[in-house]
Each structure stands twice: as structure tokens, then as C-alpha cells.
Amino acid sequence: MFKELSTQRTLLKKITWEYTHDIFEYASDKETTQYMSWPTHKDVSDTEEFIRDTIKRYKSGSHYDWAVILKKDKKMIGTCGIPHLKVKEKTAEIGYIINKKYWNKGYATEVVSRLLKFIFEDLNLQKAEAYCFMGNDSSERVLHKAGFTFMGIKKYSVIKQKEPIEAKYFTLKKNDGKST
Numbered sequence: 001m002f003k004e005l006s007t008q009r010t011l012l013k014k015i016t017w018e019y020t021h022d023i024f025e026y027a028s029d030k031e032t033t034q035y036m037s038w039p040t041h042k043d044v045s046d047t048e049e050f051i052r053d054t055i056k057r058y059k060s061g062s063h064y065d066w067a068v069i070l071k072k073d074k075k076m077i078g079t080c081g082i083p084h085l086k087v088k089e090k091t092a093e094i095g096y097i098i099n100k101k102y103w104n105k106g107y108a109t110e111v112v113s114r115l116l117k118f119i120f121e122d123l124n125l126q127k128a129e130a131y132c133f134m135g136n137d138s139s140e141r142v143l144h145k146a147g148f149t150f151m152g153i154k155k156y157s158v159i160k161q162k163e164p165i166e167a168k169y170f171t172l173k174k175n176d177g178k179s180t
Contacts, residue, residue, distance in 0.1 A: 002058060005066065005118060007110045012066035015054045015079065019067050022076035023047050026099035035136040036097060037156070064118075068098065068111055077102045080111045082119070090126040092119045096142075103138065112146045120174045127174065131156045131167040140168065148172045 005012035015023075026032045027041040027050070041047050057063035065081035080096035094115050098108050119125050130148060132139045133156075140150075148170035155164035 011069040019076040032100045035133040093129045108142045128172045130170045
């Protein structure tokens, strides 16, 4: 059920090989990736592995990861998606990353709001979840602007560490926030 989405200033499309350079640009930047669950890309082969993996998961028919593309110049500035979909619980976890060159311009809030509309209207789920690593104040503001409520601290597994870390846990139920 993957479909392209649109916001006022962005297009959300499938991640393809044409975006290799743009993904590597932000995925290899330590400041941009400091709060991500995956390791900073050391070289372009890490980015190629991510793209290969993503394309493979699209074929499963239930993978939702979008490239965030600026409408004005077709520049890919990040990704957003649903890393965990819990169909039985009617819940989806969201995630996103924006190239630091485009921070503080409202793109993350715009994209998260569109993701929520997709979750609640297209997938007909009842709840969205998000985790925010300690110290990631900008992402926390995005979640609040989108209507999420802070629920507490939970352990969250990350690829770049052996043990789960503590993260802030947020939820938004259908019809509770700005998403509908």
C-alpha cells in the first residue's frame, strides 16, 4: 500500500539509487546523525547498503520509508517513515531525519504531520508512537507541534549500541491532535 505523499513544500517518494549522494551527505554527518539509532555512514558503501535494504523491503509490500524531496529544486533532504508497524495493536512508530542544512525551517514538522495523516487515514490505525533520544530538544519540539504527548522514559534498542538506551516516549491517538 506504499504511495507517494505530498506536503506544501515536499514530496515523499520511494528511496531510490538516484538519492545516493543526498543520503550520504546527511547520513555521514555526525551532528545530523547523533540521535539516530543507526551508525553514521563511514563511506558511500554504507549508504548503498541502506538503499539496497530499503528497496528489498519495499518488495514485501508493507514497508514505509520515504525520501523527503523539496518541491522547489528536487533536492532530497532526509527520510521519514514507519520503522515499526504493529497491525494487531493498530499502532505505528514514526521516525525521521532531516539534513542539518535544512534544520529550523519547519520541514520536519510538515513531514511528521503528513505521516500522521497517512497513519490515521490511509492505514486506519488508532495510535502513533515516537521515541526521542535524551538531549534531542529539536525533535521533541517537532513531536509537540504535531500533537504528540510525552508519556515517560522507556528503553529503546539501537543498532549502534549493544544495550538499549533510555529515550523519551511520545504517543498520539487518532483524533487527539493536529493530525486529522
